[in-house]
Amino acid sequence: MSSALVARSAFNRNVAAALARKSLRPLVLQARGAADYSYVxxxxxxxxxVNDPTPFPTPSKTHGSYHWAFERLLSAGLVPLTVAAAATxxxxxxxxxxxxxxxxxxxxxxxFDSILVDYLHPRKYPILGPFFTWALRATTVGVLVGVYQFNxxxxxxxxxxxxxxxx
Amino acid sequence: xxxxxxxGLAPAFRQAALRPRNVARNAALRNLxxxxxxxxxxxxxxxxxQILNQQRLSRPLSPVLSIYxxxxxxxxxxxxxxxxxGLSFLLYxxxxxxxxxxxxxxxxxxxxxxxxLPEVVKYAGKIILAAPFAYHSLNGLRHxxxxxxxxxxxxxxxxxxxxxxxxxxxSTIALLFV
Numbered sequence: 001m002s003s004a005l006v007a008r009s010a011f012n013r014n015v016a017a018a019l020a021r022k023s024l025r026p027l028v029l030q031a032r033g034a035a036d037y038s039y040v041x042x043x044x045x046x047x048x049x050v051n052d053p054t055p056f057p058t059p060s061k062t063h064g065s066y067h068w069a070f071e072r073l074l075s076a077g078l079v080p081l082t083v084a085a086a087a088t089x090x091x092x093x094x095x096x097x098x099x100x101x102x103x104x105x106x107x108x109x110x111x112f113d114s115i116l117v118d119y120l121h122p123r124k125y126p127i128l129g130p131f132f133t134w135a136l137r138a139t140t141v142g143v144l145v146g147v148y149q150f151n152x153x154x155x156x157x158x159x160x161x162x163x164x165x166x167x
Numbered sequence: 168x169x170x171x172x173x174x175g176l177a178p179a180f181r182q183a184a185l186r187p188r189n190v191a192r193n194a195a196l197r198n199l200x201x202x203x204x205x206x207x208x209x210x211x212x213x214x215x216x217q218i219l220n221q222q223r224l225s226r227p228l229s230p231v232l233s234i235y236x237x238x239x240x241x242x243x244x245x246x247x248x249x250x251x252x253g254l255s256f257l258l259y260x261x262x263x264x265x266x267x268x269x270x271x272x273x274x275x276x277x278x279x280x281x282x283x284l285p286e287v288v289k290y291a292g293k294i295i296l297a298a299p300f301a302y303h304s305l306n307g308l309r310h311x312x313x314x315x316x317x318x319x320x321x322x323x324x325x326x327x328x329x330x331x332x333x334x335x336x337x338s339t340i341a342l343l344f345v
Contacts, residue, residue: 143263160278
């Protein structure tokens with residue numbers, strides 16, 4: 001009886017191996033031809049199966065550490081800039097007003113961009129993600145023009161906030 | 168029996184059942200005692216991928232906010248994003264409105280409109296604007312502290328979080344009467 005068991009399990013093993021070879025052969029051929037599978041413990045990872053790892057973006061300092069440093073420096077710089085703008089008036093020191101306007105818009109743009117990256121990542125939303133990213137960029141350009149127009153032709157951001165607060 | 172001492176009777180039963188004397192001659196018994204396999208289905212990789220995708224579509228998106236315990240850490244974090252986005256929407260909205268219709272949204276009109284509101288509405292409006300600004304600024308300082316390596320313990324995060332909340336309350340009242 002045990003010999004029948006052994007024979008049956010050997011038979012099952014052969015069947016399973018043949019089936020695996022047959023069903024995965026086209027993928028193996030494709031992978032070997034494309035030369036883009038890597039050997040990892042547990043077997044080679046074939047492209048296009050349930051074993052695919054998450055793709056990571058290419059490392060780039062511009063989108064990585066430089067972006068991070070710029071964002072923190074901008075946020076830190078906003079603190080003395082806001083204090084200075086609150087202490088002086090926009091008409092007396094228009095440069096501070098202009099700097100504040102541009103810095104605030106850049107800070108807002110980076111914030112909105114992180115919101116998009118968190119909730120509408122292009123990896124998951126291949127159409128909506130890039131669309132809203134570019135829509136945000138266009139909107140920021142429009143806002144920069146609007147801020148410039150307002151600071152030039154009108155009283156400027158600091159004065160507006162000061163006057164509205166005491167209206 | 169000596170085999171029952173260690174693990175129980177099951178191995179003994181199995182041994183007795185699988186001995187050729189009992190099972191080889193009895194076809195029904197042989198199937199009963201030998202067939203302990205699981206039923207599996209064999210899929211092609213594309214069918215496997217389809218099943219996996221269906222499962223993934225039905226899963227909730229992490230973090231599952233409906234069951235996550237309210238905590239100062241993530242409430243504070245989403246409040247920071249919320250206040251920042253709200254203030255930025257105001258800035259973007261006003262700049263775009265002025266760009267599109269400068270005669271409607273210029274400063275004189277805005278100041279007139281705000282000045283004509285009743286006192287209560289003005290105070291309410293000031294609170295609605297000052298509180299998010301104060302919270303976002305103070306929490307921003309907390310974030311910058313994290314970036315230079317401070318407050319990165321549980322105690323530090325909670326202590327700085329409560330300090331930010333207290334500072335927000337004080338700053339809002341101060342800005343109200345500035």
